[in-house]
Amino acid sequence: MDLAVEVDQAVVLLDRFPALAQLDLTLPVGSVSLIQGPNGAGKTTLLRLLAGLATLDSGSARVLGFDVATQRRQVRASVGMLSPDAMLYEDLSIDENLSFWAALGGHGTDAVGAALERVAMTGAADQPVRSLSTGQRRRAALAAVAVRRPRLWLLDEPHAGLDQAGRTIVDDLIGDAIRAGATVIVASHELDRVRPLATHVLTVAGGVVHRSEVREGGSAHA
């Protein structure tokens, strides 16, 4: 089985604080993993490490076969990350934001319209991000991830701030990703939402994976 994520004894320091303290993790391609754990457990840092946005202070990590320390550009180009910050320019419209990120990543702007439709934001496409509600920003940010067609989806609290319809959209997007052969990792407190989809459930605490569980009947097997 091809591995999407191979992390071995990873230590990540945030200003001398070991956010990840010798964490080990392997996940196969096509899996949907739910990361749970208390605040400050290291969930976000783990996602950032897998996105190539954190300095690995010791240990090793490979994402989709690329080394996180030495092949950062390839790692970054193949993942899509939804972070608590929207990563959108406030003064630009959703459409302009998405078109910009698509152009910068070398993706066609034709995917923008489809992604906006997928998150049901077509009507608000021309509104500046500044005027959007939290939920609408979240949807726009999700669309920005979808436009990249990532091979590894890293979703940090994707349900936060979303209404019922929005949450269904997140689940649908995860389904889309799996069907396209991508791997999905979700860090969330909303366990009931993600659990039915998950093939792996990981409990992170104190900067290490404390426990992992492989579930039958996750969406990969559906």
Added chain:
Amino acid sequence: MREVWAVARKDLRIEWRSKVVASQVLPFAVIVLVLFGLALDADRSTLRSFTPGLFWVTVLFVAILTIQRSVSIETASSAFEALRLSGAAGWKIFAGKALAVAAQLLAIEAVMLLGVVVLYRSSFEDPVLVVTAALAATVAIATAGSLYGVLAVGMGVRDTILPMLLLPILAPVLVAATRAFDDGLSTAAVNGWAWCSLLACFALLYAIIGGVAYAVVLEDA
């Protein structure tokens, strides 16, 4: 090249919408020119002979603010992380950012040139030289500034560290641009075109260094 234009257009569009530079930095430039006029008395000949130096010192101050704005566009909504994730080459993002800064600085300089003609009674003896020198100096300032701007990203104190790092590096630009303007505005008899070539060398050097170094910084986590 598509990415370069995308970044530059994005920054300029944000400026067009937010008008931060137009409504805050541009008036600041005019105020500084007026203050120099007040400080140096109404003795027009003194003012006129100091014009090139005053002009470029003001441009350096303005450049610090413009570069800080250019950086804060990216840091305000964690867009810098998204730039890192975009997979675009570092030098392309650098070129786009520097281009946008240069365009804004040139617009401000145009207004300031009008200002020194009106306020200081300067006259363009060699408009081609003035424009060429301004162009070369602005590219030099924008490239060096964009590099140092990104080096200050992620530092809590970037507003104070940026001038400390940038201004000593830009000292030769100040000298060269001032001398070139001395010739162009006929305030001193020097060979302005020689200074122009020094400015061009500086601009070229910093465009290359900036492109390489920006990629290194962007790679950093």
Added chain:
Amino acid sequence: MTHLGYLIAGWGIVLVAMALYAVSLARRGRELSARVPAERQRWMTTPDDADTAGFVR
């Protein structure tokens, strides 16, 4: 001797500044070495564990 004031000022500044810097180096070294176990105070050799000076990849 002519220019004695200039000479005293120049030589004085140099000697005092170098002495002060040397003393500060010695004090910083003393403070730090108290916090680091002896086996890690080999300046030129790298201890075997991975988390030492170097982000060699």
Added chain:
Amino acid sequence: MAITTAPTDKPVKLVEPGSGTGSRTSRMLGVACLVGVAVLMVFAFVLTEADLVQQDVVRMIYIHVPSAIAGYTGFVITAIASVMVLWKKSLWWDIVAVAGAEIGLLFTGLMLATGVIWGRPTWNTWWEWGDVRLMTSLMLFLVYVGYLAYRRVVPSAEVRARRSAIIALVGVINVPIVNRSVEWWASRTLHQQSSLSDGKLEDLTLFTLAMGFVVFAMIFAWMLIHRFRIGWLEVQADTVGLQAAMAERRAQMEADIDDAVAHPGIGADTNADPNKSGPDDSGPNERGGAA
């Protein structure tokens, strides 16, 4: 370069904690520095004659020129080390770089100070704006003040090493541009063209100046050795601190888990179920931190 000859007592002898950064060799070097300064002062003030034109103030040369050479040497070391940081990606070279910059800054400052003091009686001015060497030194001085200030505000060691290396190299590349611009700007240099090569200096003066170079080189080496060791200790102290922090972090994990057991339904794991005790063997291979 001094760093490669930095003394290590071989075979490695463990030192007492708190005993500082001195070693037998560096202590001998330190004593030699003190003796050297004393002898240099005897030669500079007693044995050598005053200059016909400059009179006694010429005795400034024995500290001014060696300071200049030491200052530039420091910055050359920083530049080379910065290249190595970017090339070899090694923190070892980063320690060398900061040592060179700090000492280079000290000696450049001393060169500027002695230059200003010497300039007053000889050139009749404290400061000469058009002097190329003076202005170039000043700019280099300011760049490295910025370099050291920058290093203080970057939290991550790796990021700090790489970015400050860029700043150091850009500063060095800037030197020829500054030089050129000042030279064109006002080529009214007051510095004498190298008095060494002209053979204008008397034998004993020349000998004393050479002695100044040797003494300053020894002082420079002593400072570089100690500053390097301080940088090394800082890295080691961080590593030691890290081990404690890691242990603390693992303890926090235990606490979190206990919490989850004590209050099922809140915190980490809402579905605290019986199979908590053992990881599923068929799952991906995980383990907590090393036991």
